[in-house]
Amino acid sequence: MVLTTSNEAVAERRETESGALARGLNVLARLHEAARPLSLQEIADSVGLPASTCHRLLQSLDTAGYIYREGALYCPAPKATCPLPLEHPLNRLRRDTILLMRELQERHGPSVLLVAFLGDHRMTVESVAGNYSVAPYFDTTVTAALHASVSGKILLSDRTPAQRDALLGPAPYPARTAATVRDRDSLFAELEEVRRRGWATNENENVTGISAVGTRLSTPSGRALGAIVLTGPNRFFSDGNEAMRDDLMRASDLLNSTSHAVRGMAQFLGI
Structure with missing residues (x-):
């Protein structure tokens, strides 16, 4: 029974991580499609997520170097805009x-x-x-x-x-x-x-x-x-x-x- 509970917890964590990854990629996609800086509310509305959830995703993307914040607006960072090295x-x-x-x-x-x-x-x-x-x-x-x-x-x-x-x-x-x-x-x-x-x-x-x-x-x-x-x-x-x-x-x-x-x-x- 303990093993089953542990396996269920691992599966639930993986599903949560997978969902967060998909939502984060969706946020990046919206920033690319907009081709301009977006506010938190604009991003949340475009991806259909609560602003609080979207804010956590943006913080993670910022920490990873994929976006940056300019005042109240969010923009793709070079790592997201041009991910391939010049000699790729x-x-x-x-x-x-x-x-x-x-x-x-x-x-x-x-x-x-x-x-x-x-x-x-x-x-x-x-x-x-x-x-x-x-x-x-x-x-x-x-x-x-x-x-x-x-x-x-x-x-x-x-x-x-x-x-x-x-x-x-x-x-x-x-x-x-x-x-x-x-x-x-x-x-x-x-x-x-x-x-x-x-x-x-x-x-x-x-x-x-x-x-x-x-x-x-x-x-x-x-x-x-x-x-x-x-x-x-x-x-x-x-x-x-x-x-x-x-x-x-x-x-x-x-x-x-x-x-x-x-x-x-x-x-x-x-x-």
Whole structure:
């Protein structure tokens, strides 16, 4: 009986600690999303917690160095805002790629994205906005449907059929637009082509009026670790994307063969 009580106490403590961690991360997320200092009451309201509970979480985050207080307002500290060291492989990859991305944007016009694959997740590491009036919005986490986006197709092309099925779910796949490929056999045939040639396209498949072309970044062993993508309004792609594709392939080949950051990313990802 004593042992059972002890085990229950340990489980309850772990559950409490886990809940506190989740609430603390939620507070940090709200501070990042606000992009401005917030008061205690603003934070408490945004996360749905009593002010007293929120205050204890903020004190813990302050002690750990993740936030700081400026008068009555709370702000993310450098440890939370830029947690990766400057020589982290992701930061090195950004520095190695940014000049190539700017050249691609200036030559062709659309926006350019550098996307990294963290397991089955996609992360926008860097972006260069295109030459058009509507400012594009790119978030750190890429949420575009795997089967209807260039980065998604490149990631899927690096997976086995069983892994693809697990990621995509059963066909027919959700239609983002009238051009979305929804049939399993058609999509998987395209993915095999993407694997073979190293590039993928998206022609109005995710958003009507927006197209894209991108190439794979690879580890020395040939595994896909990310993609460089040109994306924008269809008018940039009206004459085809062969020139874009060729320049993207040259940029990817250069990075794959010369960038120490690519090798660092392979080690970081364990692939």
